[in-house]
Amino acid sequence: MKIFVARLAGTPVFDPAGDQIGRIRDVVVGPHDGNPPSVHGMVVEIQPRRRVFLPITRVRGIEAGSVIFTGRLNMRRFEQRDTETLVIGQMLDLTVRLDGEPVTVYDVAMEETRPSFWQITKVAVYRGRRRRETRIVDWGEVTGFGVLQKDQGAAGLIAAFESMRAADLASALHDLPDKRRIEIARALDDDRLADILEELPPTDQTAILRALEVERAADVLEAMDPDDAADLLHDLPDEQATQLLALMEPQEAAPVRRLLTYADDTAGGMMTSEPVILPPTATVAEALAHMRQKDLTPAVAAQVYVTRPPTETPTGAYLGVAHFQRLLREPPSTLLGSVIDPSIDPIRPELTVHEVASYLANYNLLAAPVVNELGRLVGAVTVDDVLDHMLPEDWRERAHRDD
Numbered sequence: 001m002k003i004f005v006a007r008l009a010g011t012p013v014f015d016p017a018g019d020q021i022g023r024i025r026d027v028v029v030g031p032h033d034g035n036p037p038s039v040h041g042m043v044v045e046i047q048p049r050r051r052v053f054l055p056i057t058r059v060r061g062i063e064a065g066s067v068i069f070t071g072r073l074n075m076r077r078f079e080q081r082d083t084e085t086l087v088i089g090q091m092l093d094l095t096v097r098l099d100g101e102p103v104t105v106y107d108v109a110m111e112e113t114r115p116s117f118w119q120i121t122k123v124a125v126y127r128g129r130r131r132r133e134t135r136i137v138d139w140g141e142v143t144g145f146g147v148l149q150k151d152q153g154a155a156g157l158i159a160a161f162e163s164m165r166a167a168d169l170a171s172a173l174h175d176l177p178d179k180r181r182i183e184i185a186r187a188l189d190d191d192r193l194a195d196i197l198e199e200l201p202p203t204d205q206t207a208i209l210r211a212l213e214v215e216r217a218a219d220v221l222e223a224m225d226p227d228d229a230a231d232l233l234h235d236l237p238d239e240q241a242t243q244l245l246a247l248m249e250p251q252e253a254a255p256v257r258r259l260l261t262y263a264d265d266t267a268g269g270m271m272t273s274e275p276v277i278l279p280p281t282a283t284v285a286e287a288l289a290h291m292r293q294k295d296l297t298p299a300v301a302a303q304v305y306v307t308r309p310p311t312e313t314p315t316g317a318y319l320g321v322a323h324f325q326r327l328l329r330e331p332p333s334t335l336l337g338s339v340i341d342p343s344i345d346p347i348r349p350e351l352t353v354h355e356v357a358s359y360l361a362n363y364n365l366l367a368a369p370v371v372n373e374l375g376r377l378v379g380a381v382t383v384d385d386v387l388d389h390m391l392p393e394d395w396r397e398r399a400h401r402d403d
Helices: 087-091 155-160 166-174 178-187 190-197 202-211 214-223 226-234 238-247 250-260 284-291 324-328 353-363 383-390
Strands: 002-004 012-014 020-029 039-047 050-055 059-063 066-069 095-098 101-114 117-127 133-138 303-307 318-323 367-371 377-382
Touching: 002 117, 020 050, 020 087, 020 166, 039 117, 087 101, 087 155, 095 117, 101 133, 101 155, 155 178, 166 178, 166 190, 178 202, 190 202, 190 214, 202 214, 202 226, 214 226, 214 238, 214 250, 226 238, 226 250, 238 250, 284 303, 284 324, 303 324, 303 377, 318 324, 318 367, 353 367, 353 383, 377 383
Parallel strands: 012 066
Antiparallel strands: 002 101, 012 020, 020 039, 039 050, 059 066, 095 101, 101 117, 117 133, 303 318, 367 377
């Protein structure tokens, strides 16, 4: 039975008891020296940002929609050896040669050639820039897998990981060689790349941004949440940050510039400048419609901030906050001005991260309004923001290493 590897991405993995323990993220093969490479095993993501190795000898069955293994799974983090290759991460999109002509790899198939021994036996390729002429050929019919390529492309890998959440794809990118990571980043559209950058460690963020054309880097910053864009610019040299800000659209750069005026470890430096803001004359139905936007995090969508016009930060006079649970209990036609929680006082931009954490804990809040000296709402600090700043600076990198 032939199994095409790209189709395995995201497949659930079950232990002998029938419990799901993770999902397939890649397949690991040995050296490809002219003979069909042997499959060493699979990379399984068992929890966010933690990947382990499942030897192919422990795979009992690969069925529609599931992989079942026997024995115990080693919980040590997967580390790729120099002689190994990740099929999805490194083989897809390679330019190889078939009958002397260049073709592009969009999948490979593995096959159990003898009990518990799997090999890559087939290669799916296409000619030209699109998959108009596709072929599935034997491994031995193509050459060029061992050649280091300057521009490999990323369409196949992106297609394999299309359904992955931004955090999962960020984890996959972090584990790839630097060259491959940059290739994939360049191939992603601005919005998808912006979402992924927000989940990467600062070192990966800055490396990717520096590798992009400067106009493209500015476009990606525009697609990021202003607070995340400001954090990234903080990590760049002043000259480069200034250049990127100048290339951003003025209306997109304005909130980022405001955030950069605050110290990084204060409420102003942590806050998002785009919470859900509505006037007191808006209805509960309108508020719930705004809170249902899929791009809002749960913490941001947990409340709506009520202000006088204008409702873009810095707003008109801040009036109060209306909580999601309260809104659910009210008739849809109720005006927001009548459901404001009078017990929640706003905080000032200069509060330190520890003071903000204490405030959120004391009032059991997911977010807090940030108001300036003029009584205008300038943003909101969420519990996610606080955690990002209270954890060690390298917490994202630590998540990729063994405890």
